Amino acid sequence: MLDSVLPNKNLTKQQEAVFEKILNFCQSNLRDGTKGIFQLNGDAGTGKSVILTKLFLTLEQAAKEDVSKFQGTNNYFLVNHPELLKVYQDNAGHFDDLRKNRFLRPTTFINQMHKQQKTADIVVIDEAHLLLSESDHYNNFTQQNQLEEVVKLSKVVIFVYDQRQVLKMKSYWSQDIIDDLIKRYQVKFASSTLKVQMRMQAPQTIIDWVDDLTDKLKLDPIEITQKDLDYLGGMDEDYDFRIFEDAEKMYQKLREKNNNYGQSRIVATADYPSILDGKKHYVNEGNFHLPWDQYNYSKVTWAQKDDTINEIGSIYTVQGFDLNYVAVIIGPSIKYAGDGKIVIDISKYEDQEAFKKRHDDDVKKLSEVKAEIILNSMNVLLKRGIKGVFVYFHDHDIYQYLKDSSK
Structure with missing residues (x-):
């Protein structure tokens, strides 16, 4: 297991506050039947993935509880990075409440939902700056924008975004693109930004x-x-x-x-x-x-x-x-x-x-x-x-x- 993304790690006070904000956002949107997008911003090493992994474990645990407001929810965790996906799937094997088949590449999720004619309740996306913003037939993505497709197929989407981690033109994002997507689909939107460097133990x-x-x-x-x-x-x-x-x-x-x-x-x-x-x-x-x-x-x-x-x-x-x-x-x-x-x-x-x-x-x-x-x-x-x-x-x-x- 990779300790940096274990879903049971303790959170800092700032991370805990963001975690609770996202959890409440998920709950209110599911209750009201509104489509929602939560954007979690932060520089490399600020602990974005730590929050997402703990959030997803909490959601999956609550989905199995009879009295939970998340009872029976159909949730997925997406990451467009094959090496990170290995880590998440491996970690899932160590927690009874997590299922490896709920950790997918975005294209796999999109094509799977279309084929089964299903939608998801809550979708968590790590490293969303790696999502494709251009069709890529080599990787079996035939639409134009992966975030847009995930939004269409989900009730609530929580994604991590860092403009400074965009590495390819075909996955180029800007905040304007995200803002336009939110307006066109008239979704409820919220965001938080992590600012404290957690990885580098540096002055x-x-x-x-x-x-x-x-x-x-x-x-x-x-x-x-x-x-x-x-x-x-x-x-x-x-x-x-x-x-x-x-x-x-x-x-x-x-x-x-x-x-x-x-x-x-x-x-x-x-x-x-x-x-x-x-x-x-x-x-x-x-x-x-x-x-x-x-x-x-x-x-x-x-x-x-x-x-x-x-x-x-x-x-x-x-x-x-x-x-x-x-x-x-x-x-x-x-x-x-x-x-x-x-x-x-x-x-x-x-x-x-x-x-x-x-x-x-x-x-x-x-x-x-x-x-x-x-x-x-x-x-x-x-x-x-x-x-x-x-x-x-x-x-x-x-x-x-x-x-x-x-x-």
């Missing part, structure tokens, strides 16, 4: 460093807490934050952490060629030479397999997962622009599948959306580590600026 200065880099393209000076020839930064309170000049030395330090703490992996932005052809494709940075992750046919997630310390994880592998330590290679698409700023070179981003154009004209300037997707991927990767994050930039000018400007 605010480090979280601000990541946010300034991925939101403002700004390189904040590094407070050097431990002098070393190999990296900038070091232990700050209980969090280990380091910027490495050498990718291989970063990887070896990560291996030490993995030997001591486990669940430590190296990841990279999609700036290095990788094709799903059954062959290994490598990321090369100086003396560093390691293959990308392979398609994972196992029921065990990539992040939980011991031998994946010898591979590089992608954004699609680790999104939504907690790691004790994460080492992030930021590739050629990120360049130093001078004056403490970075610039994005879209042409260097190898994941062209992410940039396939939508049929709609509801996205802003394409170059801006592509840049946003690259920055989103960086933000997600940099926020995987509970105990620490190590960073290597392909562009050495970035390291040199940080070295010259830091104390």
Whole structure:
């Protein structure tokens, strides 16, 4: 089981308040017979999934109770992420009130409901920023918008959304799209936003460093807490934050952490060629030479397999997962622009599948959306580590600026 999404975890006071708000929202909409949508917002690591998993367990328990207001309800939990789905289905096997067949990919749910000519009562959607907003015949989705289809097939929908975790054009969302959907279907709407970082045990200065880099393209000076020839930064309170000049030395330090703490992996932005052809494709940075992750046919997630310390994880592998330590290679698409700023070179981003154009004209300037997707991927990767994050930039000018400007 993956502890970070166990449905019986204790909630913080803020999470508990949001949990109760959502539960009451579900109850009132079912009672009044109104269609409802609840949007749960929050940055990576703020505990959105923890609330959803506990909510779903509570709903499924109440569905079996004779005197419950949720008695007999037909509920589903959806996630458009195959690795996370493995975790949820595995967790379900450890709780008597949960059924594995209620945890589905969105397309499976949509097609299943249509085939059976049924509807659901309450549908919970984790990582809704991964829902398709474009038809995808390869994945058997023939409609235009997965959230819209789920709303049609449900009485109440609760979904997690983070604009900064949108990673593909065909799943590009903006709040305007969601607002339009709510108006067209005249549904009762409510929302909450989680703001406290729960994953990273880091001081605010480090979280601000990541946010300034991925939101403002700004390189904040590094407070050097431990002098070393190999990296900038070091232990700050209980969090280990380091910027490495050498990718291989970063990887070896990560291996030490993995030997001591486990669940430590190296990841990279999609700036290095990788094709799903059954062959290994490598990321090369100086003396560093390691293959990308392979398609994972196992029921065990990539992040939980011991031998994946010898591979590089992608954004699609680790999104939504907690790691004790994460080492992030930021590739050629990120360049130093001078004056403490970075610039994005879209042409260097190898994941062209992410940039396939939508049929709609509801996205802003394409170059801006592509840049946003690259920055989103960086933000997600940099926020995987509970105990620490190590960073290597392909562009050495970035390291040199940080070295010259830091104390």
